[in-house]
Amino acid sequence: MCIFCKIIRKEIPADFLFENGNVVAFKDIHPKSKTHILIVPKKHIETIKDLKEDEEDEILVGKMFLVARDIAKSLKLEGYQTLFNVGRAGGQEVMHIHLHLLSHQ
Numbered sequence: 001m002c003i004f005c006k007i008i009r010k011e012i013p014a015d016f017l018f019e020n021g022n023v024v025a026f027k028d029i030h031p032k033s034k035t036h037i038l039i040v041p042k043k044h045i046e047t048i049k050d051l052k053e054d055e056e057d058e059i060l061v062g063k064m065f066l067v068a069r070d071i072a073k074s075l076k077l078e079g080y081q082t083l084f085n086v087g088r089a090g091g092q093e094v095m096h097i098h099l100h101l102l103s104h105q
């Protein structure tokens with residue numbers, strides 16, 4: 001099982017900011033900016049390339065951005081970046097999709 005699936009199952013601790021039936025968000029263990037949060041679907045999908053052309057995955061990815069937006073708002077971030085690394089060649093280390101929320105604020 002991948003490390004993010006273990007975090008989702010609470011087998012490995014993480015600093016959670018959000019959880020619902022489909023998505024979790026927790027702080028990155030090695031922050032690359034003052035704020036660095038990962039928004040992660042509970043469903044194990046390896047990369048953006050593996051997303052299905054179905055409503056379930058469309059809604060899931062849309063929800064990830066809305067969670068990022070809501071967390072940024074709750075943290076009173078005026079500006080921020082949202083980023084997916086895609087595949088090893090794209091800098092992705094954990095093969096379970098996650099949206100990075102980064103801010104210098």
Ligand code: 5GP
Pocket residue numbers: 003012014015026027028029030031038084085091092093094095
């Ligand atoms: P990637 O390079 O795959 O896009 O990003 C993976 C991110 O996950 C990295 O920023 C890394 O610091 C973070 N990360 C890796 N392992 C753990 C972990 O066990 N806990 C947490 N909270 N973050 C992790």
Ligand code: ZN
Pocket residue numbers: 001002003004005006043044045095096
């Ligand atoms: Zn996983």
